[in-house]
Amino acid sequence: MSKQILILPGDGIGPEIMAEAVKVLEVANSKFNLGFELSFDDLGGAAYDRYGVPLADETLDRARAADAVLLGAVGGPKWDTIDPALRPERGLLKIRSELGLFGNLRPAILYPQLAQASTLKPEVVSGLDILIVRELTGGIYFGKPRERTTLENGERMAYDTLPYSESEVRRIAKVGFDMAMVRNKKLCSVDKANVLASSQLWREVVEEVAKDYPEVELSHMYVDNAAMQLVRAPKQFDVIVTDNMFGDILSDQASMLTGSIGMLPSASLDVNNKGMYEPCHGSAPDIAGQGIANPLATILSVSMMLRYSFAQVAAADAIEQAVSQVLDQGLRTGDIQSEGCRKVGTVEMGDAVVAAL
Amino acid sequence: MSKQILILPGDGIGPEIMAEAVKVLEVANSKFNLGFELSFDDLGGAAYDRYGVPLADETLDRARAADAVLLGAVGGPKWDTIDPALRPERGLLKIRSELGLFGNLRPAILYPQLAQASTLKPEVVSGLDILIVRELTGGIYFGKPRERTTLENGERMAYDTLPYSESEVRRIAKVGFDMAMVRNKKLCSVDKANVLASSQLWREVVEEVAKDYPEVELSHMYVDNAAMQLVRAPKQFDVIVTDNMFGDILSDQASMLTGSIGMLPSASLDVNNKGMYEPCHGSAPDIAGQGIANPLATILSVSMMLRYSFAQVAAADAIEQAVSQVLDQGLRTGDIQSEGCRKVGTVEMGDAVVAAL
Numbered sequence: 048m049s050k051q052i053l054i055l056p057g058d059g060i061g062p063e064i065m066a067e068a069v070k071v072l073e074v075a076n077s078k079f080n081l082g083f084e085l086s087f088d089d090l091g092g093a094a095y096d097r098y099g100v101p102l103a104d105e106t107l108d109r110a111r112a113a114d115a116v117l118l119g120a121v122g123g124p125k126w127d128t129i130d131p132a133l134r135p136e137r138g139l140l141k142i143r144s145e146l147g148l149f150g151n152l153r154p155a156i157l158y159p160q161l162a163q164a165s166t167l168k169p170e171v172v173s174g175l176d177i178l179i180v181r182e183l184t185g186g187i188y189f190g191k192p193r194e195r196t197t198l199e200n201g202e203r204m205a206y207d208t209l210p211y212s213e214s215e216v217r218r219i220a221k222v223g224f225d226m227a228m229v230r231n232k233k234l235c236s237v238d239k240a241n242v243l244a245s246s247q248l249w250r251e252v253v254e255e256v257a258k259d260y261p262e263v264e265l266s267h268m269y270v271d272n273a274a275m276q277l278v279r280a281p282k283q284f285d286v287i288v289t290d291n292m293f294g295d296i297l298s299d300q301a302s303m304l305t306g307s308i309g310m311l312p313s314a315s316l317d318v319n320n321k322g323m324y325e326p327c328h329g330s331a332p333d334i335a336g337q338g339i340a341n342p343l344a345t346i347l348s349v350s351m352m353l354r355y356s357f358a359q360v361a362a363a364d365a366i367e368q369a370v371s372q373v374l375d376q377g378l379r380t381g382d383i384q385s386e387g388c389r390k391v392g393t394v395e396m397g398d399a400v401v402a403a404l
Numbered sequence: 405m406s407k408q409i410l411i412l413p414g415d416g417i418g419p420e421i422m423a424e425a426v427k428v429l430e431v432a433n434s435k436f437n438l439g440f441e442l443s444f445d446d447l448g449g450a451a452y453d454r455y456g457v458p459l460a461d462e463t464l465d466r467a468r469a470a471d472a473v474l475l476g477a478v479g480g481p482k483w484d485t486i487d488p489a490l491r492p493e494r495g496l497l498k499i500r501s502e503l504g505l506f507g508n509l510r511p512a513i514l515y516p517q518l519a520q521a522s523t524l525k526p527e528v529v530s531g532l533d534i535l536i537v538r539e540l541t542g543g544i545y546f547g548k549p550r551e552r553t554t555l556e557n558g559e560r561m562a563y564d565t566l567p568y569s570e571s572e573v574r575r576i577a578k579v580g581f582d583m584a585m586v587r588n589k590k591l592c593s594v595d596k597a598n599v600l601a602s603s604q605l606w607r608e609v610v611e612e613v614a615k616d617y618p619e620v621e622l623s624h625m626y627v628d629n630a631a632m633q634l635v636r637a638p639k640q641f642d643v644i645v646t647d648n649m650f651g652d653i654l655s656d657q658a659s660m661l662t663g664s665i666g667m668l669p670s671a672s673l674d675v676n677n678k679g680m681y682e683p684c685h686g687s688a689p690d691i692a693g694q695g696i697a698n699p700l701a702t703i704l705s706v707s708m709m710l711r712y713s714f715a716q717v718a719a720a721d722a723i724e725q726a727v728s729q730v731l732d733q734g735l736r737t738g739d740i741q742s743e744g745c746r747k748v749g750t751v752e753m754g755d756a757v758v759a760a761l
């Protein structure tokens with residue numbers, strides 16, 4: 048029973064970090080007898096260059112057929128001036144939507160070895176371990192109408208629509224509660240119910256789902272307050288569940304609290320826990336091709352894939368331990384560099400994880 | 405030529421902090437011969453209790469007739485369960501909209517005397533002085549349709565609309581550029597142009613307005629990245645201009661970077677610089693009535709009013725200096741308390757500012 052993994056290295060540093068993640072995945076594959084078969088394709092700018100679109104139909108078919116997708120990162124200045132409908136990000140949004148990957152898990156974890164990398168005071172962030180559950184296939188990202196028009200007076204005008212249905216909110220709320228159940232049983236739902244109709248429905252439905260999770264302590268917070276609380280006292284949070292747009296903003300804010308976004312993986316899951324896994328950071332075109340990017344977030348995305356899509360807990364744990372070990376050894380890429388540690392490049396870091404594994 | 409100031413103390417700690425701000429305003433009034441006449445009314449929950457609506461027509465008429473409005477804060481648990489259309493916030497949104505207060509200025513300044521109050525490391529925030537310019541009367545806060553419907557399958561569904569017209573973007577962009585011109589000539593426009601149609605128009609129009617401000621260095625940033633950069637390196641910013649929703653989130657995040665949101669005033673201006681002035685913090689119902697709230701943000705809102713609506717620079721400076729002086733004296737309310745300083749209550753703090761003035 049072999050399992051198919053589709054690898055999409057993407058743009059910028061994507062191919063470099065993915066090469067290391069693939070090395071790690073292959074070692075885990077044989078060591079734990081996972082029976083994975085890897086195939087490769089393009090997404091984003093790389094796909095535009097090859098297929099003329101940021102996500103080709105054949106790539107989408109392959110992604111549908113695969114048991115999991117591993118993605119590097121997409122985007123770069125090279126494609127900034129092309130038709131907006133063909134830009135790299137559109138490929139990312141399309142694959143999320145077409146595969147129904149509504150449940151986006153974005154952990155923000157402070158690695159004890161990297162505590163000093165945070166811009167926040169140690170006492171505020173030490174031990175930080177938050178999980179942001181972001182709705183990924185609905186809301187204002189996909190709402191219609193999304194239009195450009197002209198007013199009667201000749202003025203240009205544009206609008207977007209932020210819709211949520213009961214079932215969309217319910218399924219992501221469930222993910223939030225399920226995650227809280229296997230963590231510290233605290234869920235904070237973030238919305239803007241004092242202004243938005245969609246948020247009022249969101250809050251209502253989250254309250255309904257809460258009835259099935261009496262053990263979970265549920266709270267609601269307005270998004271502006273959540274952005275403040277993440278700065279003031281981030282450790283008050285366990286799991287945060289929120290909509291697509293708020294999740295985009297808050298997950299990036301939360302990841303930066305750790306000071307080491309180069310360490311953070313993410314998962315995007317469908318109703319059957321089939322998923323796409325990718326680092327939280329972007330394609331970093333400014334350092335692409337220099338062999339200095341941090342591959343650990345992509346390597347940890349492999350571990351997340353093993354855990355969530357294949358329930359291969361031992362293999363997932365082993366990769367995480369290997370990463371922890373190379374940090375203990377004092378190896379650091381430039382983004383997490385600190386005094387007394389040895390600065391290494393992308394390949395050397397990947398090799399070290401392989402060796403530790 | 406007397407000037408009319410309408411005072412709206414609001415809810416929670418509003419009346420307490422406003423009492424101190426009014427004392428300061430009255431001293432400045434006679435000392436600088438400002439010719440201000442003050443009148444008082446209610447907004448938010450207080451208005452609901454008195455008039456049955458969070459903003460009465462007669463209050464709105466008074467606000468229109470006034471030369472400036474000074475607001476405390478609105479909201480509280482007492483009104484959490486009433487008809488959403490009558491909640492305190494609706495009064496706030498209505499007065500903003502009816503008075504055409506589209507230009508919201510929210511400074512995030514770290515007072516050197518309070519440097520240790522921030523949760524960020526001193527080197528990251530020392531000297532922080534950002535101005536967030538938020539569009540306040542458009543976008544998803546006021547877009548129509550905003551509806552609750554039922555799908556054919558019986559599911560509940562709700563949606564909001566995020567519209568922007570060219571002229572709405574142009575006038576707020578101008579405020580951003582004008583502010584940058586009198587500061588460090590750096591403007592960062594924040595949007596989500598890789599996803600939203602409204603953001604694409606936003607970016608286009610900001611670029612057009614930029615032609616009239618060749619001296620200002622303009623940059624564009626996606627909102628998720630802005631939320632990260634505010635954590636990573638907030639001092640890279642001078643002026644940020646952004647839409648209503650993003651401005652709500654980012655201005656709260658930025659204010660919390662200073663660790664002393666109890667110190668931050670804000671202004672909301674119309675096309676003629678007529679304005680409403682209020683502290684950035686909320687009504688803090690948890691500490692209302694205890695005489696411990698920090699009145700300085702409201703006192704500094706008086707200073708902002710003198711500066712922006714009345715061009716009374718000397719009086720505005722004097723109030724700011726008086727505030728700085730009481731901080732130098734080591735007086736602190738509970739929210740900004742630190743070792744070696746003297747803890748004072750709301751009234752004592754107000755008296756100290758009056759004395760320094």
Ligand SMILES: CC(C)[C@H](C(=O)O)[C@@H](O)C(=O)O
Pocket residue numbers: 136139140295598599628
């Ligand atoms: C590239 C962009 C469209 C995307 C998003 O906004 O979802 C990214 O910021 C992310 O968070 O994965």
Ligand SMILES: CC(C)[C@H](C(=O)O)[C@@H](O)C(=O)O
Pocket residue numbers: 241242271493496497652
């Ligand atoms: C109370 C609420 C409606 C308001 C807003 O979202 O604008 C507040 O958060 C603010 O920022 O002034």
